[in-house]
Amino acid sequence: MLELTIGETRRRFLGNISAKRNPISGPCTRAIFWTVGVLLLCLGLAESILAQGSPNIVWQAEHSGKALAFSSDGRLLLSGTNLWRASDGKRIRTFVLPYNGGGVNAVAFSPDGQFAAIGIQSYNQNLDLFRVSDGALIRGRISAHNNGTTSVAFSPDGQFLASGGRDGTAKIWHLPDMTLVRILNGGVGYQARVFAVLFSLDGQILAVGGQGGVQLFRVSDGTLIQALNGASSTLSLAISPDDQFIAAGSNATDQQGQCTDCSIKTWRISDGALLQTIDGTNNGIISVAFSPDQQLIMAGSGDRVYDGVVRFWRSSDGALVRFFYQDPGNGASYVTSVAYSPDGSLFAFTRADGFVVVARAFVMDQDRQ
Numbered sequence: 001m002l003e004l005t006i007g008e009t010r011r012r013f014l015g016n017i018s019a020k021r022n023p024i025s026g027p028c029t030r031a032i033f034w035t036v037g038v039l040l041l042c043l044g045l046a047e048s049i050l051a052q053g054s055p056n057i058v059w060q061a062e063h064s065g066k067a068l069a070f071s072s073d074g075r076l077l078l079s080g081t082n083l084w085r086a087s088d089g090k091r092i093r094t095f096v097l098p099y100n101g102g103g104v105n106a107v108a109f110s111p112d113g114q115f116a117a118i119g120i121q122s123y124n125q126n127l128d129l130f131r132v133s134d135g136a137l138i139r140g141r142i143s144a145h146n147n148g149t150t151s152v153a154f155s156p157d158g159q160f161l162a163s164g165g166r167d168g169t170a171k172i173w174h175l176p177d178m179t180l181v182r183i184l185n186g187g188v189g190y191q192a193r194v195f196a197v198l199f200s201l202d203g204q205i206l207a208v209g210g211q212g213g214v215q216l217f218r219v220s221d222g223t224l225i226q227a228l229n230g231a232s233s234t235l236s237l238a239i240s241p242d243d244q245f246i247a248a249g250s251n252a253t254d255q256q257g258q259c260t261d262c263s264i265k266t267w268r269i270s271d272g273a274l275l276q277t278i279d280g281t282n283n284g285i286i287s288v289a290f291s292p293d294q295q296l297i298m299a300g301s302g303d304r305v306y307d308g309v310v311r312f313w314r315s316s317d318g319a320l321v322r323f324f325y326q327d328p329g330n331g332a333s334y335v336t337s338v339a340y341s342p343d344g345s346l347f348a349f350t351r352a353d354g355f356v357v358v359a360r361a362f363v364m365d366q367d368r369q
Contacts, residue, residue, distance in 0.1 A: 300335025
């Protein structure tokens with residue numbers, strides 16, 4: 001439970017974290033001795049966090065990767081190259097990359113839990129496929145994209161793996177031999193970078209998000225079905241559990257770094273109708289996920305004050321339900337990946353500094369006003 005001991009708020013909020021990460025320590029606590037007005041401001045800030053509550057943390061780990069995913073049975077969590085038991089954070093193994101490059105950008109489990117795909121930041125040799133049971137490298141050093149593989153996703157039937165990259169292409173690979181089946185967005189000259197790929201739950205559509213917005217392709221032949229109206233530069237995609245809607249997190253900024261479109265947009269897949277836009281309050285949305293009961297949209301992003309934040313919006317009306325701030329003054333605390341366990345009992349997030357948190361999901365009814 002979060003205590004209103006200002007100097008220790010951060011440490012109690014996220015467990016055993018050093019005092020240098022306290023969100024209300026430092027200049028704010030020193031200001032208590034300067035003016036009564038600033039004291040009230042500090043207390044108001046603490047009370048705001050207290051009113052939102054703190055995550056019910058199950059376990060956490062440092063230096064454990066910037067991308068994460070739950071297995072389809074919810075028993076495992078992959079963060080970076082680290083494979084954990086989701087229930088208690090016991091490390092099962094570390095996948096050994098044949099080439100590290102600039103680190104891990106994206107991870108995914110196959111639906112049957114047999115394979116794990118890892119995309120890394122490297123000009124080439126940037127996609128690897130591992131067997132989960134023993135950590136064996138099945139196919140490695142695949143030069144999937146020029147200048148880094150940014151996203152990976154398995155098809156629901158486990159026959160294909162999709163990847164996206166900074167070269168502006170999305171690719172579909174056959175499993176487990178990793179034969180290239182199809183290239184999407186290919187062409188001569190510069191192509192807008194791809195940052196997210198995601199299959200529809202029926203496996204018929206591949207959504208591709210990036211600097212060029214969001215496009216929907218037919219998996220069977222690679223035909224572009226439609227480009228979603230109103231989509232801007234996109235970093236993350238999520239499909240609703242009923243397979244009816246797609247959400248995109250955007251991070252479009254101007255030359256001064258101010259958001260021109262930092263929002264979560266939701267479309268109906270069947271006709272591409274834009275249904276909802278949730279304002280990210282001038283904070284770019286890096287990762288999004290629907291709760292399994294479809295009541296919430298969770299998002300990870302940066303924050304102009306706290307450098308990172310996890311937020312939960314009610315999907316029905318876009319109302320902000322809860323938020324968890326990260327570390328002020330720590331430029332690497334912005335939240336890079338979020339996920340729910342398949343049964344909805346847990347949620348997880350990780351940050352640019354590799355700090356991973358797994359917490360118990362809260363009950364929606366308790367947060368209705």
